[in-house]
Amino acid sequence: MNRYKEIFFHWLFVVLGFSALAFLLAITLLIFKEALPIFKHTPFWAFISGQFWYPTYEPPDFGILPLILASFLVTLGAVVVAAPLGIGTALYLTELAGRRQRAFLKPLLEILAGVPSVVYGFFGMVVLAPFFQKAFQLPTGLCALTASLTLGIMSIPFICSLVEDALSVVPRMFREASLALGANHWQTLTRVVIPAAGSGISTAVILGISRSIGETMTVLMVAGGAAVIPKSFLQPVRPMTATIAAEMAEAPFGSAHYHALFGIAAVLFVLTLIFNVLAEAVCQRFRQKLGSKL
Amino acid sequence: MENKPSVRLQTIQVSFFYGEKKVLHNISLDIYQNSVTAIIGPSGCGKSTFIRLLNRMNDLIPGSRLQGTIMLDGQDIYQPQVNVVELRRKVGMVFQKPNPFPKSIFENVAYGPVVKGTRDRLLLQNIVEQSLRKSALWEEVKDRLYENALTLSGGQQQRLCIARCLAVEPEVILFDEPCASLDPIATQRIEELITELKKEYTIVIVTHNMQQAARVSDYTAFFWLGELVEFGRTEKIFTVPENKRTEEYLAGKFG
Numbered sequence: 001m002n003r004y005k006e007i008f009f010h011w012l013f014v015v016l017g018f019s020a021l022a023f024l025l026a027i028t029l030l031i032f033k034e035a036l037p038i039f040k041h042t043p044f045w046a047f048i049s050g051q052f053w054y055p056t057y058e059p060p061d062f063g064i065l066p067l068i069l070a071s072f073l074v075t076l077g078a079v080v081v082a083a084p085l086g087i088g089t090a091l092y093l094t095e096l097a098g099r100r101q102r103a104f105l106k107p108l109l110e111i112l113a114g115v116p117s118v119v120y121g122f123f124g125m126v127v128l129a130p131f132f133q134k135a136f137q138l139p140t141g142l143c144a145l146t147a148s149l150t151l152g153i154m155s156i157p158f159i160c161s162l163v164e165d166a167l168s169v170v171p172r173m174f175r176e177a178s179l180a181l182g183a184n185h186w187q188t189l190t191r192v193v194i195p196a197a198g199s200g201i202s203t204a205v206i207l208g209i210s211r212s213i214g215e216t217m218t219v220l221m222v223a224g225g226a227a228v229i230p231k232s233f234l235q236p237v238r239p240m241t242a243t244i245a246a247e248m249a250e251a252p253f254g255s256a257h258y259h260a261l262f263g264i265a266a267v268l269f270v271l272t273l274i275f276n277v278l279a280e281a282v283c284q285r286f287r288q289k290l291g292s293k294l
Numbered sequence: 295m296e297n298k299p300s301v302r303l304q305t306i307q308v309s310f311f312y313g314e315k316k317v318l319h320n321i322s323l324d325i326y327q328n329s330v331t332a333i334i335g336p337s338g339c340g341k342s343t344f345i346r347l348l349n350r351m352n353d354l355i356p357g358s359r360l361q362g363t364i365m366l367d368g369q370d371i372y373q374p375q376v377n378v379v380e381l382r383r384k385v386g387m388v389f390q391k392p393n394p395f396p397k398s399i400f401e402n403v404a405y406g407p408v409v410k411g412t413r414d415r416l417l418l419q420n421i422v423e424q425s426l427r428k429s430a431l432w433e434e435v436k437d438r439l440y441e442n443a444l445t446l447s448g449g450q451q452q453r454l455c456i457a458r459c460l461a462v463e464p465e466v467i468l469f470d471e472p473c474a475s476l477d478p479i480a481t482q483r484i485e486e487l488i489t490e491l492k493k494e495y496t497i498v499i500v501t502h503n504m505q506q507a508a509r510v511s512d513y514t515a516f517f518w519l520g521e522l523v524e525f526g527r528t529e530k531i532f533t534v535p536e537n538k539r540t541e542e543y544l545a546g547k548f549g
């Protein structure tokens with residue numbers, strides 16, 4: 001009896017364990033299968049380097065360069081905002097804050113991390129967008145800058161908690177060694193702790209980028225939606241995710257437009273995959289650098 | 295008989311608390327100039343806690359509290375006006391587990407001088423070489439100074455940590471079980487080194503190895519459950535201990 005139970009649970013967990021893999025495979029297959037037909041219509045290279053996205057014209061244009069550039073622009077802006085703030089917050093929390101400040105700030109960050117992205121989008125729309133519109137005299141405040149800032153604020157808790165993890169695995173003995181050699185707190189932080197956590201911090205930033213590229217709701221709400229090659233942060237843009245979300249419902253099933261949207265999804269998928277593999281590689285180096293103590 | 299050497303470090307009625315827990319009880323102990331003082335005792339009796347008080351490493355532990363006085367050259371080191379950084383430069387420390395930074399061998403040894411503000415490359419090279427020579431590591435690493443210190447063996451890493459400590463030019467060196475993770479050959483080298491360093495430095499060493507205490511130390515302090523049970527010349531403690539518990543402990547350890 002017990003033996004059968006054991007075998008049963010063994011296989012149950014094998015199945016559960018592999019189900020994640022199965023889902024991943026199914027999604028990947030679906031995306032690429034649905035994406036392939038578009039490359040018969042528009043060759044792959046023309047698809048990703050084409051400057052015009054006019055999916056409903058006759059004949060349609062399926063060039064997604066403006067969308068790719070929009071995604072990168074918005075993400076770049078978001079990282080410029082989120083990386084320093086996220087890293088700074090983490091450093092403050094782990095190294096400087098007293099017990100009371102930490103007890104106050106930590107839950108705050110957790111709440112911030114739990115706010116749905118649509119709420120951030122809302123904030124961008126009604127607070128940031130009108131502000132930038134007035135400040136820069138723009139026709140519309142819904143632009144790359146607003147999207148970047150909204151996404152950036154949204155990523156702070158994410159990056160912060162990853163950086164905190166990276167800092168907390170720096171062995172205490174490194175700090176002690178540094179202090180015992182007559183270094184002060186600040187020198188210990190900048191010369192020992194931060195370098196030792198360096199790859200972990202980079203990993204946090206890369207994962208932040210990967211997440212920002214994939215974020216949909218906020219950019220759909222605040223990026224402005226113009227599918228033209230962006231020339232400045234003050235222009236409305238149309239990132240890849242926003243395009244898919246906005247157009248999927250109206251693209252007739254099986255049409256070239258429909259497949260083109262899957263094509264975008266495939267490009268996005270590969271991009272995020274690259275970032276995640278990169279993050280993993282950097283993280284690996286981090287572990288090796290600190291020896292096998294982790 | 296030799297002259298009574300001068301007292302370098304002195305603890306007077308020192309008690310120490312981790313939160314509510316009292317782990318050291320009224321320790322009064324003198325540490326003499328240019329001698330090796332060994333601190334022995336069963337695990338958890340407060341040896342590390344005690345030795346870490348001497349360079350204020352326990353300052354960082356939240357909720358900890360010290361009673362009593364610790365003097366270095368007659369100066370109370372826990373007075374608020376004392377510069378802790380300066381103190382730690384005078385009283386260096388080598389830890390139980392070799393803990394070189396994940397940096398090059400050179401950077402490790404130069405770390406102390408660099409944070410003190412030494413920038414002159416030539417001077418730094420000089421300090422690094424001298425320190426590595428003193429810790430008997432120079433011949434083994436002189437051709438690989440810019441390799442990562444973590445590529446060294448455990449024994450070499452520990453000698454690197456000693457060199458790193460010497461580079462700061464301390465006057466007192468605290469060793470907390472420096473050989474605990476080393477093999478007998480590496481241990482022997484460190485012991486020779488300590489005997490050599492005694493000429494220039496005042497040394498305090500925590501050890502679990504009685505033979506080691508007997509071999510390297512001039513004075514021995516026996517701790518038991520946070521109390522200093524017996525303190526005296528090493529020969530005396532190991533041959534005619536006054537206290538029953540010291541005797542039993544040593545008998546048990548030598549078995």
Ligand SMILES: Nc1ncnc2c1ncn2[C@@H]1O[C@H](COP(=O)(O)OP(=O)(O)OP(=O)(O)O)[C@@H](O)[C@H]1O
Nearest residue numbers: 312315317335336337338339340341342343344355
């Ligand atoms: N940071 C700390 N917080 C609370 N209690 C501690 C802390 N560090 C040590 N202790 C306790 O204080 C007592 C003395 O510890 P200490 O490390 O000084 O002993 P030790 O003699 O060095 O032992 P060992 O030989 O195992 O290294 C122990 O009971 C230990 O559990």
Ligand SMILES: [Mg+2]
Nearest residue numbers: 341342343470
């Ligand atoms: Mg100890």
